[in-house]
Amino acid sequence: MKCFNQFKFTVLVLLFSAFSYGQGTLTVTGNGNTITSGDTTPWITDGTDFGTIIVGNNNPNTFVLDNTASGGSPGNRLNGITVTITGSADFTPAVANLGNLTGNGTPLNHIITFTPSTPGLKTATVTITFTNGTNSPYTFAIQGTGQAAVPEMDVTGLGISIADGDITPSTTDDTDFGTTAIGFPVAHTFTIHNLGTANLNLGATAVTGANPLDFVVTTPPATPVTPAGTTTFVITFNPTALGTRTATFSIVNDDADENPYNFDLTGVATTPQPEIDIQGNGNSIVDGDITPSTTDDTDFGNVDITAGTNVNTFTIYNTGTLTLNLMGASPYVTISGTHAADFTVTAIPSNTIGIGGSTTFDITFNPSALGLRTAVVTIGNDDADENPYNFDIQGTGIDICGGYVNTFPYTEDFESGTGMWAQDTGDNFDWTQGTGGTPTASTGPSGAYNGSNYYYTESDGNNSSTANLISPCFVLTGTTNPRATFYAHIYGSHVNSFSVDLSTDSGLTYPNNLITITAQTQTANNSEWIPLSFDLSSYMGQTIKIRIQGNTGAGNRSDIAIDNFSIIDRSDPTIGPGGETSSLALWLKSNDGHTLTDGQNLSTWLDQGRGDDGKINTTGQEPTYRDNATQNINFNPVIEFDNSYNTFTTDGDYSYDDNTREFLYGDYGFFTQEIFIVIIPDDTPITNSFGFMDVFCSDAHVETNQTDATGLGFGDYTGRINNEIISYAHDTFSGAGDGYAVAEIGTGSSYDNVSIINTRNNAANTLQELYHNANDIETSQNDTAEYMNTSDGRWWIGRSEGWEASLNARIAEVI
Incomplete structure (x- = not known):
């Protein structure tokens, strides 16, 4: 048989919580200062004293509630926070129940508002209750003072406060009205300020004292005057007799300690009289001034002795109370002194100047010599203490030109x-x-x-x-x-x-x-x-x-x-072709402008108009003067240019120094408005295929070197037109067809006789016309949009700007 032993076991189960239980602690601050629980001494510094507040107004102060416990566990939390205020109904919390306050650094802001209902000191106790805290209830005393709204009156003049009861009138606060003539009132404006907290109610104004009738309130103040508001009133000093006049102004009001508000006034009455003041450049010139200055225009500065003048304007003001009269005869301004002749009155002032009026006069400085020039200005007038009114003036003569x-x-x-x-x-x-x-x-x-x-x-x-x-x-x-x-x-x-x-x-x-x-x-x-x-x-x-x-x-x-x-x-020409002299720019005649005989070289061809003389650039470029029966044109001598006309040759560097070519040039005098040239070709008739000749050419753009063909030419003269016989062109071209031209083209004409070539603006000045011996030979116009004139340009006979000389012909005249 088995035996069993019995044993008794005890099992211990330990449960651990993640939380540790503790209690929070409340702190309260105002304006950043700690308010101790139980504090009974309100201060402005921590917000517990709300200060003095007008009855009916309010002042909210903010207090900060915090839980000093760390962490946010339920055990640390302050629960059910309630704020109550006892002792005065004039203090009210914004929220009575604030809820919970954890200790995780998230304080609560709590507002208490003080609204006094009656004047006097108001006190109360703030009680803050909560559960689960170490210091509930938390109490502290607060207070505030209620003040009744009252007005506070202040009066200013020119922005300066005038004390109630002031007996020392001053110009700084406008209580001294200064000096004025009888019949010329002076008005001063004063301002009433309400510096209080209730409406300021104004009552009657009054002027009393020695001369109350001389000081009148001409504009009364408005009433009431709201807190921080203003109103104005005007007192006019209108003296009834000469001398010092005084009075006391007062005004009824509801300022408790300044009713009535009063202060003294004064002013001086004089007999009406004129008062002269002279200004230059807006600045007064003192009577008797001996220090001329540019600031008041009494110093006329530097002026060229030959071509310069400087005119300065001065103004006479009448700041007085009677018409100002200038004495003496016109111009009423006298200039005397060392260099008086260099200063002249060129605009005369009026001799009567009404009250508050003005008049001006001009002095012109025209120096006759170099250096400092001085004078004195004197003006007679009926100002009792400034007659005559005089001041010094000066200027400096200089030579700007230097020659x-x-x-x-x-x-x-x-x-x-x-x-x-x-x-x-x-x-x-x-x-x-x-x-x-x-x-x-x-x-x-x-x-x-x-x-x-x-x-x-x-x-x-x-x-x-x-x-x-x-x-x-x-x-x-x-x-x-x-x-x-x-x-x-x-x-x-x-x-x-x-x-x-x-x-x-x-x-x-x-x-x-x-x-x-x-x-x-x-x-x-x-x-x-x-x-x-x-x-x-x-x-x-x-x-x-x-x-x-x-x-x-x-x-x-x-x-x-x-x-x-x-x-x-140059003098104007007295004779001209066909009697025309007024518009004659250039006139080169083969039998004028030189003293040559047949066969001599022509290096200078004198112009008979207003243009430049023809000349050579380099020795060897001279054309030949011809005066013989064989080569003359209708018994007139000619200038013969002998150049090759078969080969195009550009003058690539624009040096004009090829002394195997014959041409003349001039610096100015070429006008495209109308040109005449009397010419006969020498060795070839002029056709569309003989070659080319630059006859009489100019430069449409002097500012640049280019193959400019402005002017007249024979044969293949310009790339603008094909098959030309005689043509006129203007400006340069960058390709065939670019640039204005007019020409006779085709194969029908051949010229080997004396030719009078004429090109001119049409009547509308929109195109150029082309004539040969008075016959219109124009058959082609090119690029008419670029039609324009060149006036007073430089010119060449026998070549153009960018092409070597090519003229093979005799010229009798160029116009």
Whole structure:
């Protein structure tokens, strides 16, 4: 039999919770300051003192409730937080039941609002209760003071407060009305401010004291004045007798401690009288002033002694209370002193100036000599203490021009320096005298236009800079046909710009641009200098000054050169072809303008009009003067040009230096409006197939070298038209058909006789007409949209700008 032993087992089961139970602790802060539980001393600093609040207004203060326990377990949480306030119904919590507050750094904001219902100190106790906390209930005292709304009155004048009861009138607050004449009232405006918290109610105003009738409230204030509001009132001082006048102003109001509000007033009454004040440039000039100044226009500044004047205007004011009268005879302003003759009254003032009125007068300064010029201005008047009114004036005579030219012709060849020309002191660098070529390759000329020397802009070291060369003053009074001409060489890929500007105020300003060139003109060092010529007839009677300006570019190839400046004055022609003189620009006659005999070379052909003389560029280019029975035209001598007309040859560098060719050129005088030329071909009749001849040509664009064919030609003269016999063209062309032209084309005509070729604008100035011996030979027009005129251009006989000489003919006359 088995035996069994019995055992008793005890099983211990341990259960562990993830939470540890504890209790939270409440803290309260106001304005960042801790409020201890049980605190009975309210402070402004922690928000428990709500301050003084107007009855009916409110002040909400915020308190922060926090649980200092860490973690957010239920055991740490403050539950069922309730806020109650006892002791005064003027304090109300925003929310009575705040719920729970965990200890995980998320405090509660609680607002208590104080709204006093009556004046006086209000106290209460805040009690905060909760469960599961270590310090419930949490209590602290609060308080606030209720204040009744009251007005507070303040009066200001000119923004300055006037104390109630003030007995010291002052101009700073407008209680002193100053001095005025009887019959000339002065009004001052005062402002009432309500600095209180209730409406300010105003009552009656009153003026009492010694002279109450002299101070009148002419505009009463409005009532009531709301808190922080304002209203104004006006007191007018209108004296009834001479001397110091005083009074006291008062106004009834409901300000508890400033009713009535009162302050003293004063003013001085005088007899009406005029009061003179003279101003220049808006600034008063003191009577007896001996220190002229530009601020009041008594210093007239620097004025050129030849061409300058300066007019300053002065104003006479009557700030008095009676009409101001200027004494003496017109112009009522007397100028005396050392240089009185240099100052002239050029606008006369009125001799009576009403109360508050004004009048003006002008003084013109025209210095007769260099240096400081002084004078004294005197004005007689009936101002009791400023008669006469006088002040010193001055100005300085200067010579802006630095020299004058009034006889012509004038020439500056720059061989010995700049002569009467001057380097501008206000630019970046100076022009440099040069001979031969300039130091930098691929820019500048290879030599002077005439002689040995010229001036140029040395661009090496002066990139992107400006150099100005300033002329003397040219007096064009008495001239008839004044003209300026000089020669320029503008070669270099870095050229920025070149301009010529004209001044009519002795160089103070240069508003008149004569020409501006914005890129290189020449294509090589040895390209011929271009003439720049300007008709100055629109400036006759004036004194002018010319500025030549070179602007270099960003690189060193920007050497701009000038040479041989001249001004001439040609008389009007007294005779002309067909009696026409007024519009005669150029007239070259084979039997005038030289003293040659048959067979001699012609190097200069003098113009009989207003244009330039014909001349050669290089020895060997002279045509021949013919005066014999065989070669004359109708018994008239001719100028013979003997060139090959079979081969097109361009002058690639525009140097005009081929001395195997014959041609003449002029710097100005070519007008496309109407041209006549009397001519006969020498060795070939003129057809559409004989070759080509450049007869009389010009340059439509002087600012650039190009194969410009502006003018008249024979045969294959222009690429614009095919099969031309005689043609006129204008401007350059980039391909066949581009550019204006008019021509006789075809195979029907052949000219080997004397020809009078005439091309002219049509009546509407929309096309060019073409005539041969008075017969209209035009058969073709090309590119009429590009029709235009060239006026006063440079010209060639026998060649064109970009083509070597090709004329084989005799010429008797060019008009």
